Amino acid sequence: MGLFNFFKKKAGLKFKKVMIIINPAARRTGKYVKMIDQFFCQTPIKYDYKVTSEPGEATVIAQNAVRKKYDMIIAAGGDGTINEVINGIIGTKAVLGIIPLGTINILAQELGISSNFTRSLETLFSGEVKSIDIGKVNDRYFVSMAGFGIDSYAIYRVNRKLKKYLGVLTYIMAGFYSIFHYHRRKIDLNIDDHRIDDTGFFVVIENVSSYAGIFKIAPYADVNDGLLDLCVFKKMGLIHVFRYFLGIALKKHIHYPDVRYYQCKKVVLTSKNNVLVHTDGDLIGSLPAHVTVGNKKLKILVPKND
Template sequence: MPRCVVIRNPASRRALSEERLQAALDHARAAGWHVERVETDYQHHGMEIARAAAAAGVDVVVVNGGDGTINEVIQGIAHTDTALAVLPGGTANVWANEAGIHKDPSDAMLDIVRGVRRRIDLGRAGERYFLLMAGVGLDAEIVPRVGARMKRLLGAASYVVSGAFIALRTKPRQVAMRIDGAAADASVYWMLISNTRSYGGLAEITYRAVADDGLLDVEVMHRGGVFHLLADGVRLLFHRHDRSPNVEYRHARTVEIATAGLPVQVDGEFLGATPMRFEVAPAALTVIVPPSLRSALFQQPAIGPVDAAARE
């Protein structure tokens, strides 16, 4: 019998009602799963719950929340056999969309109980893991200025609204850094260090990313301003922005930024400022995805059905 702990963030923008959540959990119980529910009460509570679940040998941690709650949870289950699954309930639900999870909670729970396990990489910024991506510069300036009220009202568009003003004010910085140990100093307006493809559910900026290849995708935009933003925005629509002379795109295992004072965000949450080391943590997380999912985000075969973990 698979054991799962459902971590619900009641403060999430799209947190499920009690009725809809219970209907979803009934599908797990009908499939023979043992289900325990816990709600987060404070910052980092999700990490604590997840860590305790992994230590107790729980098979699956199901997150009903957004990408920020997911980021908390992966801190507690990275490098364990406990798998991550998601009932979407946040602002953008980027990982749920990348993983092909249904938006309807009952359908999403069926995706989970019928799902397959995959082992994927994580990124790490300093001591903090990230599932999606880390941003340095522009977007990390934006993240702390988007309040909870604006996120509830506008969703993912709240970042666009705030970003439009900040983007025109932000100036590039000359940055001293090393990529895979080699000097790679550059003028940096905005930098993404990505494990996945979709940026905030708005566009596939790091569209070549593969979540289980042991590499991170690094994209640097050197200059800002109206002309470059518009030109690179048009190229982005056709997945040609990485051919722009203003953009540098590469794969890497490590990125070390020595220059101080550049803001950093991970998975849409403000983390701090450079200097900072970023690195890939290969095969650090088990995730549950629908068995029918066909996505270029994954290259390695699934490691088995979700209920097989409970029999091992």
């Protein structure tokens, strides 16, 4: 069977025009730009690709592509690239495809999209379109998670240049640095219009269950239940951070008396101090934050469950 006939029967052809947005800052990307182009030019699909050159550009490219009637937008990069692309296509008819080229690829992992380059391309043709929940922090959409406190500080400490060469190790180094240098800053939470009020020093809000690719901070999180899963860590300091870390690694943390787990639709987080906020691993500012879920869905191409 020739390539053309192969693709003719596949999902990719349901789309009229495909825009591929490639982030060259993601690890390993250089050689993939060529491979992606070579792969698509063998298919009968009408496609264009654009390589981003600065943060935020993927959102603008995605918005313009939707305006020009591209009906599938592929994010080739990490979770940060995916985040930028969804911020450009939410609320439109465009479908998101993923070629995972990032350091960790949390969303791809959650949805069963292979981090193997060739297999991820196959998903673009053999997969099916699903709708999943999308969260929002102030004006910014997120698809995997939002973090408030020490993890945002660690992201702030990540050396962008080193990240390109050392990958995950850069996050581990920044993580260790933060454990010793982060000053505790209290966060006040108002959940579902004061249904619950709570306080903590580190808050993670999850749409997916995975955290950093290897942990499950929110084991009950489901991308389809219309709810946010919230983990509130109520203490901070060297001993507590190590205790939480161990608890998370052993999947026991949600049973700790000083860890709270909630499912909700809306959270307002405030602090008297400057608490950094990240969505899908990229810093977006500091508290206060209004976090919601459920008004809009993301259409995304995922592997078919046979």
